[in-house]
Amino acid sequence: MRQLTLPSLYPRRKAGKAKPAAGKGARRAPSRRKASLKRRMPAWAARALRPAIIGSIAVILLSGGVAAWRSGGIAALGEAAGESILAWSGSAGIAIDNVLVEGREKTSAEMILAALEVERGMPLFAFSPDRARDRLLALGWVRDARIERRLPDTIFVDLVERRPAAIWQNKGKFALVDETGAVIGAEDIGQYGDLKVIVGADAPENFAELFDMLESQPELKERVVAAIRVGLRRWNVKLDNDMTVLLPEDGIEEAWATLAAAAVESELLERNVTRIDLRMPDRVTVRRAPDPQGAGDKGV
Numbered sequence: 001m002r003q004l005t006l007p008s009l010y011p012r013r014k015a016g017k018a019k020p021a022a023g024k025g026a027r028r029a030p031s032r033r034k035a036s037l038k039r040r041m042p043a044w045a046a047r048a049l050r051p052a053i054i055g056s057i058a059v060i061l062l063s064g065g066v067a068a069w070r071s072g073g074i075a076a077l078g079e080a081a082g083e084s085i086l087a088w089s090g091s092a093g094i095a096i097d098n099v100l101v102e103g104r105e106k107t108s109a110e111m112i113l114a115a116l117e118v119e120r121g122m123p124l125f126a127f128s129p130d131r132a133r134d135r136l137l138a139l140g141w142v143r144d145a146r147i148e149r150r151l152p153d154t155i156f157v158d159l160v161e162r163r164p165a166a167i168w169q170n171k172g173k174f175a176l177v178d179e180t181g182a183v184i185g186a187e188d189i190g191q192y193g194d195l196k197v198i199v200g201a202d203a204p205e206n207f208a209e210l211f212d213m214l215e216s217q218p219e220l221k222e223r224v225v226a227a228i229r230v231g232l233r234r235w236n237v238k239l240d241n242d243m244t245v246l247l248p249e250d251g252i253e254e255a256w257a258t259l260a261a262a263a264v265e266s267e268l269l270e271r272n273v274t275r276i277d278l279r280m281p282d283r284v285t286v287r288r289a290p291d292p293q294g295a296g297d298k299g300v
Contacts, residue, residue, distance in 0.1 A: 004099040004109045094152050096122045103159035106188065107141045115139060116147075116155065124149055140185035143178070164192050165211060169199045181207035200229025210235055213253045217260040223269070234279075241269065246277045258284060 096118050104112065115135040118127060129147035136145040136157075144160040162178040167189065176184040176192060181204040196214075198207055206229065214221040226238040235252065237245040248255055255278040262268040262284055268276070275287035 001100050001102050094124050097153035099155045101157045167195050167197045168204055169197055170201055177204050179211045181205055196224055197226040202232050203229050213256045216253055220260045244275045246279055248279045
């Protein structure tokens with residue numbers, strides 16, 4: 001679990017040298033500091049109000065509202081009470097001071113804090129976990145998120161991050177995608193040079209089916225280096241021996257299984273072949289590499 005450093009709504013005063021006391025008869029210089037638009041609650045009032053606020057929240061929680069409180073389901077309580085109640089509760093210590101995050105590996109702390117929109121000293125009542133979750137889910141690395149408010153001063157975030165499964169290439173630009181085809185982004189893409197490349201404008205939205213196909217034949221999957229979308233309809237797969245496999249529009253997993261069987265039974269992938277056509281459901285057609293005698297396509 002990691003704790004993030006929050007920007008401060010009410011900066012903590014730095015310790016310094018005490019100013020010398022003014023002598024008798026000396027006039028006190030007028031303060032140049034502008035009056036704050038929001039005055040902090042006096043300490044005695046904060047101490048008196050805090051037990052009452054915590055007691056009210058305890059009544060809500062004991063009445064079955066724990067999940068609602070943590071998830072923000074009773075955020076309307078703060079709105080109904082008004083800005084003044086929010087300010088008082090913050091001054092009484094019911095204010096955000098910590099953000100704890102679990103599951104973060106790639107998502108930067110700065111991006112998380114920007115999405116949460118929190119500052120130290122912000123009233124806990126004013127924070128909406130639901131709206132913050134929506135903003136977190138818009139981040140490329142974040143697949144899912146759970147956010148809770150924890151009394152008296154903590155926001156807890158449990159992240160599930162995406163795992164890159166391929167590199168998407170389109171119009172000279174590159175981005176990581178996960179197994180569902182969700183686009184993660186180009187951040188840290190250099191660390192994933194061993195991933196397969198998918199090419200085409202609609203490649204991400206059609207990648208999930210291709211990913212399942214590849215996973216169905218692990219040994220054959222290891223030989224794939226790239227997959228290219230053709231006519232926004234189907235895939236061509238490039239193997240590590242420079243062979244091109246033409247997949248059909250439908251039933252690609254069945255066609256892939258046929259290729260896997262041919263690779264074992266007839267050592268098809270070891271032959272002098274440049275193209276394997278699987279678009280016909282009842283046959284495998286291959287194109288041999290050019291030779292002095294010349295050769296064309298041949299069914300297997």
